[in-house]
Amino acid sequence: MRIGKRFGAVLEALEKGQPVDLSAMPPAPEDLPQASKALTVPLVVPPAVEQVHPVMASDTPRTPVAHTEPQTVLDALQQRLNKYREAGTQARSSGDERKARMHERIAKQYQDAIRAHRAGRKVDFAELPVPPGFPPIPGVEPTTGTEEDAVAATLAAAQKLASSEDIAPAEEDGDEDEDEPPAQAPVSKKPLIPSSRSLPEPKASSSKESLSPSVREQLALLEARKLQYQRAALQAKRGRDLEQAKAHLRLAKCLEAQIIQVRAGRPLDLSKVPSPLTDEEGDFILIHHEDLRLSQKAEEVYAQLQKMLQEQHEKCLLFSKQFMHQGNVAETTRFEKLAQDRKKQLEILHLAQAQGLDPPSHHFELKTFQTVRIFSELNSTEMHLIIVRGMNLPAPPGVTPDDLDAFVRFEFHYPNSDQAQKSKTAVVKNTNSPEFDQLFKLNINRNHRGFRRVIQSKGIKFEIFHKGSFFRSDKLVGTAHLKLERLENECEIREILEVLDGRKPTGGKLEVRVRLREPLSGQDMQTVTENWLVLEPRGL
Template structure:
C-alpha cells in the first residue's frame, strides 16, 4: 500500500502541494491576461486536481500520486497567444485602416502617440509632450519585443480612448455588432472579440442585457443550491449599475464578459475610459513613491522581528507590507487603464518597533566615516588643494593593542565624502569593552596627505561619545573638529553601529502619517474582470 502522508518516502508534504497548486493558478491568470483562454482553463482544471490530495494529507491518508499534476516546470505547452484591444474604428473615409494583426495595432497606437507628442510640442506643452513621448517609446519597445517573438504585457501599455469593447461571445451581440467585428477576425482568433457600438443607446441596451444574464445565472445557481456562486453572480449583476448609469449619460464603458464559465469566478469593478491628465500623472507618481516607501519600511520591520523570534509582530508587519503591495498593484492597474487616481487619505498610525541590524553578528561593531565638512587647511595649503583622510584608533582589546583604521585620501576639497565603513571585533560582555564605551569613546584624527618627502600634516581631532550604545543600536553624530581645545570650524559626520544595544533591545515608538487607498472607491473605478482564488 502507499505510504502515509507523514512518511518522507514518495509522499509530498501539504506545503509542497499548496505551492504547486498556487503555481498552476498563477499560470492560469497569466494565460488569461495574455488572451489564451484555453490554456487558462487547462491550468485551472489542473489546479483543482490538488484538492483531493491535500484533503487526504490532512486526514493522514495516502495520496494517489498519479492524480497529482506534475510541477509546472515539467509541463510543456504552446506559447501563449497574444491579445490586444485595437484602437477605435475610424469614421468611414478617414483615419487608418483597421488593424489585421497585433503588430498593426501596436504600430497604429505608437503613431497616434507620436502625433500627440508633435502636437503638444508645437503648442508649447512640454509636460504633455514628455508624457506622449514616453508612451510612444513604450509601444516602440513592445513592437521590438513582438517582432522578436518575446512576450508582451499588454496591461502595461496605456490605451488611447476608443469605442471598442471586449466580449467573450459574438453570438449574443446581434448581426450589426458581429458584422462590425468582421475586419478584426485575426485579433478575435487570438482570444479577443471586439464589439463596436454605433450609438450610446446600443451600448446601454447591451449592458442591461448583460445584467439580465447575470441575474438569470444567479437564479440558476440558487436553484442548484450553489448559494455562494449565486451570491457572487448577484454581486456582479449589481456592480453593473454604475456602468449602466454612466452609459445613460453617454459615457463610454467597458463591457463585462458574460457569466456561465464554471472555471471562472469574476469580480467586477468599474472603469471610466478617460485619459489621465498631467496633474493626475503627478498624483500617481507621488502615491506610488509613498506606497513603495511604506512597503519597504514594513519589510524591514518584519525582518527585524523575525530575527528576534517575535512571530506576532512579524506577522503584523508582513500583513501591512502585503496591503501596501496590493495598493501598488491597484494603483498601477488604474494608471495603465487611463483612470483618475483613486481617492485616498492619510491616517496616523502608532506602532512599536525594535531597531536591530541583523546583518551584524554579536561580535561586530561598525564605524562609518561619512564625510568631512568645512575642513580647515593647514598652514601653507590652499583650501582647494586639501587632500584629507581620517584615521582612528579604537583602544580595544587594550590601549596597547588598539584596532587601527584609516580612510582613503579625498583630494582637492575641504568637504570630502568618504562613505567608508570599518568592522571592529568586540566582546559585548567584556568589562574592558564596556569601559571604553562608557568613558573613552572613539577618537578620530584628520590629516592632510603630504607629498614626496613631505610628512602628513594634522588638521584636527574629534571625539565621538559612545555611551548611547547602551540603549540604542546606532550612534550618529556630527562632531566638532578641534585643535587642542580650540574649535577649528570643521566637522565630521560619523556613525557607529551594533547589532543591538548593549543594555537590551532598542524599542522605539513611531507615529507616522500612513497613506490608505479607499477600497470601495477603487472597486468602483476599475473596470476589469480578474480571477478570484
C-alpha cells in the same frame, strides 16, 4: 435593374453608417402585382440585392432561408452545433487551419451547452455565438439590434474564445462568419446586418417624430456615445487588449439600456451616463476626475501611488523582520499582515492601470507604530564605524583651504591600548569639505568587561591630517573624539563632532556613525509616524 441600383446605393450608405430613408424604396416582389412580378423574375439581379429584397420590405422578423424552425432548445442547439462543425470542416478543407480551430472551439461550446441543458443546469445562451441567419432559440428572446449590437456580440464571442493563439483583428471575425453560410445557403452576412438595422427604421422614424426635442437630443447623445465605445472596443481588440475591449463593451451595454429607458419615456439621469472617451484613436483612458484631465497626468498619479505603496511594503517587511529577530511573534505577524495588505493594494493598482481605468480615489491616515530598531545585517561580534565627511576643515599654515588633501586616522582601544584597532581613510584632495563615506568593521565581544569599559570611558579618537609631499611629512590639522555610552540603549550613534586644535575649536566638523546589531542593554524602541496611503474601493 434600376431598382437594383437604388438598393445598391442604399446598401453603400448603410455600410458607411449614413442615415437612410426607406420610405421611398419599392416593396418586396411578393407585394407587387402579379404582372410586374412576372416581369422581375427573368431579370439578372446582383446576388446581394436579391437577398436583401424580401428582408428590407418585410415587416416580420428575419426568416431563415435554409434552416427549419427548431421546436425545442435542444433542436436549436443541435442545429447550430452541426452548422459550426460543417463550417470547421469546410475551413479545414480550404486550408484555413486557424478558422477551422475557431469553429471547432465554438462547436465545443455548443456541446458543453447541450450537456448542461440535458443535465438540467442553467445555460447562458447569450454567450453562445449565433450563426448568421439562424432563428432564435425557443423560449429565449432574440437579440435583434443595430449593427453596433452585432459588433458587440462578435467581440464578446471572440473574448470568450480567446486562447493562447494569436487573436486576429475584429474585421477577420466578420470574414470568418462570412465564409460560414455557403455550407448551407448562399446568404452572406454583410447584407444581413444592414437588413436587421433596416427593420425598425420606419417605426423608429415615426416614433422619433412623436418624441419631444429634448428626448431626441438625449437619444442622439446616447447613441453617439454608444457608437464611440463600440469603436473603442474594436480598436482595443485590434491592439489585442481584450480587457480594455471588454470594459468598453460593458459601458456600451450600459448605454444601450439607457437608450431603451429613454425610448420608453423614462427620465434619464445624465450623471450615470459614461463619460466620453478622451480620444477615439488613442488609448481610451476614461477620465472621471476633475483633477485628471490628461492621460499623462493619470500616469504620473499611478507612478506616485505605486512608489508610496512599494515604500510602505518594504517598511512593513523591515519592521516584521526586526520583531522576528527579537522573538516578538505578535508584532511580527502584525507587520506581515500590513505588508500583505500593501502588496494587495499594489496589485490592484497595477490591474487598474493595465485596464486603462482612472487612478482610484485615495486618502492618507496617520499611523503610529512602535518599532524595535535592529541592524540584522550585522553580526553580534562586529561594530561598524562609518566616517562620512568633513566640513570646513582647517588647513595648516602655508596651505589654502582649496589645496587641503585631507584624510582621517582613528584609534579604537579594544581589546586593549597595545592592541588598539587602527585604520585611516583614503586621501581626498583639493577641498576642505571632503566626502569620505568609508566603512570600517571593528571586532568586538559584547559580553567582555574590557569592551564595556572602552564603551563607557574611552570611545574612539579621530585625527585629521593634511597629506604631505615626497619631502614633507603629514601635518595634523585637528582632532575629534566620539563617546560611545549611548550604545547601551541605542544601536546607532550619529554625531557631527567638533574638530579641535588642542582644546581650541577650529570651526571644522567631522560626521561619523557607529552601529551595533542591537543595543548592549535592552531594546532600541522607536515611535514611527507614517502618512498611510488608503485606496478607496471603486463604486460598482
